[in-house]
Each structure stands twice: as structure tokens, then as C-alpha cells.
Amino acid sequence: MHSSATSVSSEDRLEAVREAFRHAWKGYKEFAWGHDELKPVTKSYGEWFGLGLTLIDALDTMWILGLKEEFEEARAWVKEELSFSKNVDVNLFESTIRILGGLLSTYHLTGDEMFLDKAKDIGSRLMPAFKTPSKIPFSDVNIGKGTARPPRWTTDSTVAEVTSIQLEFRELSRLTNDPQYQAAVDEVMSQVHKLEGKHDGLVPMFINTNSGKFTHRGIFTLGARADSYYEYLLKQWLQGGKTETALLEDYVQAIEGVRKNLLKKTQPSLLTFVGELSHGRLNPKMDHLVCFLPGTLALGAHNGLPPEHMELAKELMETCHQMYAQMETGLSPEIAHFNLQPRNGRDVDVKPADRHNLLRPETVESLFYMYRYTHDSKYRDWGWEILQSFNKYTRVPTGGYTSISNVRDPVSPGPRDKMESFFLGETLKYLFLLFSDNEELVSLDRYVFNTEAHPLPIWPSAS
Numbered sequence: 365m366h367s368s369a370t371s372v373s374s375e376d377r378l379e380a381v382r383e384a385f386r387h388a389w390k391g392y393k394e395f396a397w398g399h400d401e402l403k404p405v406t407k408s409y410g411e412w413f414g415l416g417l418t419l420i421d422a423l424d425t426m427w428i429l430g431l432k433e434e435f436e437e438a439r440a441w442v443k444e445e446l447s448f449s450k451n452v453d454v455n456l457f458e459s460t461i462r463i464l465g466g467l468l469s470t471y472h473l474t475g476d477e478m479f480l481d482k483a484k485d486i487g488s489r490l491m492p493a494f495k496t497p498s499k500i501p502f503s504d505v506n507i508g509k510g511t512a513r514p515p516r517w518t519t520d521s522t523v524a525e526v527t528s529i530q531l532e533f534r535e536l537s538r539l540t541n542d543p544q545y546q547a548a549v550d551e552v553m554s555q556v557h558k559l560e561g562k563h564d565g566l567v568p569m570f571i572n573t574n575s576g577k578f579t580h581r582g583i584f585t586l587g588a589r590a591d592s593y594y595e596y597l598l599k600q601w602l603q604g605g606k607t608e609t610a611l612l613e614d615y616v617q618a619i620e621g622v623r624k625n626l627l628k629k630t631q632p633s634l635l636t637f638v639g640e641l642s643h644g645r646l647n648p649k650m651d652h653l654v655c656f657l658p659g660t661l662a663l664g665a666h667n668g669l670p671p672e673h674m675e676l677a678k679e680l681m682e683t684c685h686q687m688y689a690q691m692e693t694g695l696s697p698e699i700a701h702f703n704l705q706p707r708n709g710r711d712v713d714v715k716p717a718d719r720h721n722l723l724r725p726e727t728v729e730s731l732f733y734m735y736r737y738t739h740d741s742k743y744r745d746w747g748w749e750i751l752q753s754f755n756k757y758t759r760v761p762t763g764g765y766t767s768i769s770n771v772r773d774p775v776s777p778g779p780r781d782k783m784e785s786f787f788l789g790e791t792l793k794y795l796f797l798l799f800s801d802n803e804e805l806v807s808l809d810r811y812v813f814n815t816e817a818h819p820l821p822i823w824p825s826a827s
């Protein structure tokens with residue numbers, strides 16, 4: 365039975381998030397300590413980069429939740445065991461947002477220089493990725509050998525990946541007084557700013573590392589492979605103290621592009637969604653990943669962008685909520701298809717291949733921003749319902765939470781035996797911040813969250 369939303373106090377909700385974290389951590393500690401990801405069902409672990417990804421992603425979450433003992437144990441592992449001197453290929457984007465971002469934010473929250481030293485180490489080891497003919501980085505770097513390469517099948521990189529590493533490398537330059545990091549990522553932004561092939565500020569999904577041009581043109585989405593390009597336009601502008609106007613202009617133009625080309629309403633309930641444009645045709649589908657957008661729009665509106673951005677944020681937030689509420693498990697599918705036919709069908713449909721849920725954060729992330737800026741308690745209630753659904757359908761009794769295969773089947777949701785690092789890095793952190801009355805815990809006027817929920821400081825003005 366779900367406890368009714370209004371009967372639970374903020375303190376009880378905060379404690380429920382801490383309890384969920386401890387339960388997830390118990391599984392990680394017992395079966396996956398020092399490894400990348402917990403496989404909670406088989407009580408084992410999975411390796412991606414072999415760098416303790418979950419542990420690093422979770423550091424600042426433990427700090428924010430006030431889990432001191434767990435934090436100290438993890439800190440000791442980072443200090444004694446974590447080594448980046450390893451012959452291993454890592455994905456530039458994933459290791460920047462999770463590892464570099466996680467270490468930098470933990471350094472800022474704690475003031476502990478050890479985290480900064482580790483951040484410098486990984487940051488400098490990722491730099492070979494930028495040695496390409498176009499200076500648009502390769503997707504993969506070997507952090508031991510100092511070599512970089514594209515994936516085996518193409519010389520393209522993903523647009524979201526090369527444009528969502530800026531907050532972290534810019535901050536690394538500021539902290540080290542070494543301009544090379546910022547120079548490398550600013551160069552990518554200035555090239556993308558000028559590139560042909562955009563459509564009303566919307567970008568294609570791929571960019572070639574030899575030519576520096578967009579490839580696979582004509583397809584526009586706010587979902588996978590493009591999503592955080594838009595997020596980082598706004599957030600870099602905020603990080604730099606609202607001085608870099610090209611970033612702001614590109615962001616505002618892109619949101620106009622979304623309005624003009626991608627927005628539609630469902631039938632029969634008239635939910636607003638962001639579809640995908642493929643060579644002029646609108647495909648009425650939306651990745652759960654797009655649910656970062658209400659939060660980003662709200663952040664922009666709070667910082668002086670048009671009030672219509674906030675109106676759109678509210679409408680999209682409702683849609684993301686419905687993507688959970690209309691499913692039998694109360695959990696969203698990875699991709700929703702929307703109905704445009706009047707007098708026919710339900711608003712949200714799910715294709716068999718898209719029925720999984722990977723414990724992703726985007727909806728609770730946006731709920732956090734929406735609550736901070738409106739104080740409308742419905743956003744907290746929606747987040748509370750999501751936490752309860754995670755507990756009901758994804759919690760593994762022996763420790764940990766698991767991705768599931770079918771959000772439409774509450775009897776057999778199909779545990780997939782994987783707890784992604786972002787469940788601890790993002791999902792539980794945003795739920796905690798959503799329920800917390802202490803808005804100074806991480807102030808949105810002093811910090812900007814990277815795309816893996818690691819808060820980085822907004823730069824103090826030079827004057």
C-alpha cells in the first residue's frame with residue numbers, strides 16, 4: 365500500500381531517501397566494492413572502466429545526505445586505492461561527467477585537497493582525446509597510454525558528448541590556473557556555434573572528428589545524443605556569471621526551435637510533449653532523457669529568461685509525471701510514444717522494446733527545480749510516489765536496486781541485475797534535495813549542477 369502523499373512529513377521523506385541510499389550502498393559494499401557497478405540480483409559486479417564508478421559518483425550524495433561514516437570509508441578508498449594509471453579505454457564524456465565532475469564537486473563541498481589532486485590527475489589524462497584533425501574530441505581515451513581513438517565503426521563523435529564536458533574542464537582550468545582545459549572545450553563550443561546544419565538552433569546528433577562538420581543531418585531530438593548540448597548552453601552561461609552571450613543566444617534560439625518544430629499535444633488529454641523531427645516529419649516519441657528539460661527551462665526562467673519558458677516547464681513536467689503515473693508499476697518507460705488521434709487510444713503508449721526502466725534521474729531532477737522555484741507541494745508528492753515505486757519494484761532484498769525490463773508488468777517487472785551509478789549519483793540526490801526544506805544545502809544561486817548532478821560553483825565575478 366502506498367502511504368498517502370500528504371500524511372508523510374518532509375523529515376520522514378528525507379529519512380526514506382537516506383534509508384534507500386543505505387540499502388543501495390549495502391549491496392554495493394558487500395558485492396561490488398571498488399568496482400564500477402553493482403549487479404544486485406547475482407550479488408556480483410560489472411566493470412566498465414574499472415575505476416570504482418559508483419563509489420565516485422556517490423561521494424557528494426553521501427556528503428549531502430549527511431552519511432558521514434559511509435563517506436569516510438569511500439574517501440579512504442579514493443585516497444588509497446583509486447589509480448588512473450591504468451591501460452584502459454574510457455569514454456571521454458562518461459568519465460568527465462561522472463569521475464571528473466564527482467571529484468570536483470566533492471572537493472568543493474568538503475574543501476579536501478585530495479579530491480582536487482585526483483581530479484587533476486584524471487583531467488590531464490583525458491586531454492589526448494582533443495588531438496584530432498578538427499579539435500572535436502574522439503569518444504574514447506586510453507588514460508594509461510595517453511592515446512585516443514574514435515569508436516571502431518566511425519570517426520564521428522556524438523554531439524551531446526562533445527558539448528557536455530565544458531562545465532567540468534572549465535572549472536578545472538579555474539582551479540589549476542592552467543588554461544589548456546578550458547581552451548580545449550571552448551574551442552568545441554565555438555566551432556559548434558558556427559556550424560552549418562542546425563535547424564532553428566536545433567543540432568544534429570553526430571559530428572565528425574576529421575571534418576568538424578555535422579553528419580547524419582536532418583534528425584533533431586532533445587533525447588539521446590543531443591540532450592545535454594542544450595542543458596550545457598544555459599549552464600555554461602550561468603557558470604561564467606552570465607557574460608558569454610553566444611551561449612545564451614544559442615540556448616534561447618534552440619528553445620524557440622523546440623517550440624516551433626518539436627512541440628505537440630496528445631489526445632485525449634492534451635499533454636504537451638517534445639517529439640523528434642526526422643527529415644521534416646514529426647515522430648511523436650519522447651525519451652525519458654528529455655525529462656531534464658522542465659528543470660533546465662525553470663532554471664533559465666529563474667535567471668531572467670522569458671516567463672513562457674516556465675509555462676512550458678510546467679506543461680512538460682506534467683507529461684513526465686504522467687509517463688510514470690500511467691504505468692502499472694508507477695515507473696516510466698525508457699521511451700514513450702504519444703497518441704495524436706482524436707477519439708482513439710490512450711495518451712501514452714509504450715513499444716515492447718522501450719518498456720525498461722534504468723533508474724534514471726531526469727524526472728526527479730526536474731521535480732527538484734520545479735519545487736525550488738514554485739514551492740508547489742504537488743512536485744514533492746510526485747517525487748514521493750516515484751520513490752515508493754522504486755522501492756516496490758526495483759529494490760533487491762539483499763541490497764541494491766535494479767533496472768527492470770517491463771514497467772507495465774507489476775507481477776514480473778523483470779529485474780535486469782544492474783544498478784547504474786547515476787542512481788546514487790543523481791536519482792537519490794535529487795530526491796533528497798526535492799524533499800529538503802534547507803535550500804542553502806546546495807543553493808541554485810551559487811552552484812550549477814553538471815549533467816550527472818554534481819554541483820560546481822558559479823564563478824565569483826572578477827570585480
Ligand code: DMJ
Nearest residue numbers: 592724725726786815816
Ligand atoms: C547520466 O549519466 C546523465 O544524467 C546523462 O546526462 C544522461 N544519462 C544518464 C542518466 O540518465
